[in-house]
Amino acid sequence: MADGPERNSLGGRVRRYARVGASVGGLAARLAGERLLGLRLDRAEHAADLKRALGGLKGPLMKVAQIMSTIPEALPKEYVQELAQLQSNAPSMGWPFVKRRMAAELGPDWQSRFAAFSREAAAAASLGQVHRARDHAGRDLACKLQYPDMSSAVEADLRQLSLIFAIYRRYDPSIDTSNIHAEIAARLREELDYLREARHMGLYAHMLREEAGVHVPEVLPELSTARLLTMTWVDGRPMLDFVDAPAAVRERIALNMFRAWYVPFYGYGVIHGDPHLGNYSVRPDHSINLLDFGCVRVFGPGFVQGVIDLYEALRTGNRDLAVHAYESWGFSGLSQEVIDTLNIWAEFVYAPLLEDRSRRIQEFGGDGVYGRDVAEKVARRLREQGGVRPPREFVFMDRAAIGLGGVFLHLKAEINWHRLFHELIDGFDVKALQRRQARALRRFDLPLP
Numbered sequence: 182m183a184d185g186p187e188r189n190s191l192g193g194r195v196r197r198y199a200r201v202g203a204s205v206g207g208l209a210a211r212l213a214g215e216r217l218l219g220l221r222l223d224r225a226e227h228a229a230d231l232k233r234a235l236g237g238l239k240g241p242l243m244k245v246a247q248i249m250s251t252i253p254e255a256l257p258k259e260y261v262q263e264l265a266q267l268q269s270n271a272p273s274m275g276w277p278f279v280k281r282r283m284a285a286e287l288g289p290d291w292q293s294r295f296a297a298f299s300r301e302a303a304a305a306a307s308l309g310q311v312h313r314a315r316d317h318a319g320r321d322l323a324c325k326l327q328y329p330d331m332s333s334a335v336e337a338d339l340r341q342l343s344l345i346f347a348i349y350r351r352y353d354p355s356i357d358t359s360n361i362h363a364e365i366a367a368r369l370r371e372e373l374d375y376l377r378e379a380r381h382m383g384l385y386a387h388m389l390r391e392e393a394g395v396h397v398p399e400v401l402p403e404l405s406t407a408r409l410l411t412m413t414w415v416d417g418r419p420m421l422d423f424v425d426a427p428a429a430v431r432e433r434i435a436l437n438m439f440r441a442w443y444v445p446f447y448g449y450g451v452i453h454g455d456p457h458l459g460n461y462s463v464r465p466d467h468s469i470n471l472l473d474f475g476c477v478r479v480f481g482p483g484f485v486q487g488v489i490d491l492y493e494a495l496r497t498g499n500r501d502l503a504v505h506a507y508e509s510w511g512f513s514g515l516s517q518e519v520i521d522t523l524n525i526w527a528e529f530v531y532a533p534l535l536e537d538r539s540r541r542i543q544e545f546g547g548d549g550v551y552g553r554d555v556a557e558k559v560a561r562r563l564r565e566q567g568g569v570r571p572p573r574e575f576v577f578m579d580r581a582a583i584g585l586g587g588v589f590l591h592l593k594a595e596i597n598w599h600r601l602f603h604e605l606i607d608g609f610d611v612k613a614l615q616r617r618q619a620r621a622l623r624r625f626d627l628p629l630p
Contacts, residue, residue, distance in 0.1 A: 273302035273310045274328070282326050286409040294404060298324070306459065308372060308475070313414060316401070321414035323398065331373055331408075339366050364576040368454060372475035375410040380625045381474035382412065385453075387621060388445040394437035394468040415470040417462025424591050433467045435594035439601055441471060442585055447605040449618050450480045450630065454577035456584030478577045479622065481630045482615040483509050488578075489606050495524070495531050503527070511572025519569055522562040529555040530582055533598035542589040542598070551586035 279300070283291045292298060295314045302310040309327040316322055328334075343362060371377055379400040386397040396415055404411035423434055438461070445451040453460075455476035462470045487509035494503035504520060515523070529552060533542050543551060563569050571579075589596075622629055 273305035276300045279312065279326065282329065283324075283409070286326075286406045287404065295322075304459075309408075314411075316404075322401065322404075323412050323414045324404070325375065325410040325412075327373070327375065327408040335369050335373060339369065360571055360573045361576050364573040367573075368476050368478070368577065371477075374407055375405065376407050377627075378410055378475050379405055380627055381477045384449075384451065384477075384621060384625045384627060385445065385471065385474060387624070388449050388451065389441065392437075392440055392444060394433075395441040396464070396468060396470045398470070398472070415462070415464075415472070417464050417470045420458055420461065420463060420588060421591065423463060423467075424593070428595070430467055431592040432594045432596055434463055434469065435589050435592050435596055436601070437467070437469045438585060438588055439596075439598075441469060442581060443602075443605055446480075447485060447609065448614070449621055450482055450485050450614060451618075452478045452480065452578060452581050454478045454581055456581055456588065458588075476577070478574075479618075479627070479630045480574055480578070482611045482618065484574055484578075485614060486609075486611045489609055491527055492531055492534060492602075492606075495528060496535055510575055512569065515569075516566065518566045519563065522559055522566060523569070525562070526555060526559045530586075534602045535599065537597065537599045539595045539597045541593065541595055542586050551590050552583055 279302075283298075287294060294316075296317050296319070297315040299313045301312075303313045303323070304311040308331055309325050312324045312326065314322040314324050339362070342365065379402065382397055382400050386399070389395045389397060398412035398415050401411045401413075420434070423431060426434075441461075442453055442456065445453070453471065453474070453476070455473060460471065460473040462472065464470065487506040490502055490509070491506035493499065494501075494506060500520070503524060504515065507515060507520070507523060512523075533540060619629060
């Protein structure tokens with residue numbers, strides 16, 4: 182059994198640079214030429230080319246593209262619209278590859294450990310592919326098998342991401358991307374370790390144990406390694422199958438999604454940082470399955486308190502409390518003008534929570550990406566005001582809010598978000614959260630924040 186991380190080799194990184202350099206370097210160079218040199222670029226055509234190139238690559242660059250598509254103002258709209266389509270559509274690797282990888286993880290007699298194992302991948306994504314199997318007890322299983330040389334791929338692709346950010350900083354210094362890159366890098370490196378992901382799954386099953394509307398697969402430790410994650414199979418349909426369902430169905434799904442993400446956050450300081458459409462499915466009773474736990478972020482209790490403090494600041498008009506909340510998240514050196522600008526974004530994100538009525542998550546038009554118009558306005562103002570450096574913790578919390586908002590927008594769900602929120606925060610005790618978080622993380626051998 183191979184449990185250790187694969188070697189991050191120089192040769193692997195060099196090969197990866199050669200494969201992705203044309204795609205990412207081309208994006209950076211063409212956009213830089215358009216912005217800095219006045220060159221004309223057919224963005225829509227180039228964005229479609231980029232999506233095709235990235236969709237055919239194995240590895241983290243596709244996941245980085247997904248992340249970038251949810252960070253407003255990071256890329257022009259044409260690229261966001263194309264990259265947002267990169268979900269679980271990477272081409273799978275064939276049976277000879279699978280046999281070699283499975284033998285490397287479970288030994289040469291690996292097939293004897295299953296009653297059945299599908300030769301064809303059921304799904305293929307950025308870091309690995311999933312095969313359906315059955316154990317000798319008759320349980321249907323999902324075996325997520327990591328592609329080879331992913332450690333080298335991660336490092337190579339993060340270098341490419343640095344190149345994009347460096348070029349953007351030359352013409353748009355309004356948002357210092359250094360913390361964004363550091364946070365994405367940390368989460369991607371963690372995603373390489375499937376044993377860590379197995380512990381995340383155990384943690385989520387524990388945190389959501391009383392939520393009948395949310396289901397987490399069960400890990401089979403005896404059939405899992407650092408690069409093979411075997412879990413029980415969960416059936417469900419894609420979220421987009423329900424966008425035209427009756428209102429009661431759409432609202433039930435939205436309610437389950439809300440609780441799946443925010444019961445762990447307000448109860449334990451934990452967030453699932455990757456709410457794209459490939460990471461959950463809907464059961465016949467309209468409960469949901471959570472399917473991927475590689476990108477999980479644990480926050481200090483003070484960060485969670487800051488989220489509630491900012492809500493109270495906006496609700497009561499307490500400017501000093503708002504400043505305290507931003508500072509507790511790690512923002513520093515904020516001018517009065519920058520605080521006003523950050524409040525524009527905060528007022529947008531918190532608006533559904535502040536109104537005690539049923540409403541859609543967003544009640545005015547946009548270009549299809551939740552919050553993008555507001556975020557662009559904020560970015561323009563920050564550019565005029567000298568910019569800001571978002572703290573690392575903010576990256577995936579913001580991404581979760583944007584991603585979930587997009588889901589709720591698709592579902593056209595009209596819910597009293599205010600009451601859902603207050604069910605979670607009324608009686609909030611930061612010290613109680615700290616104790617609960619520490620016990621849960623110790624139980625699943627995960628580090629404290």
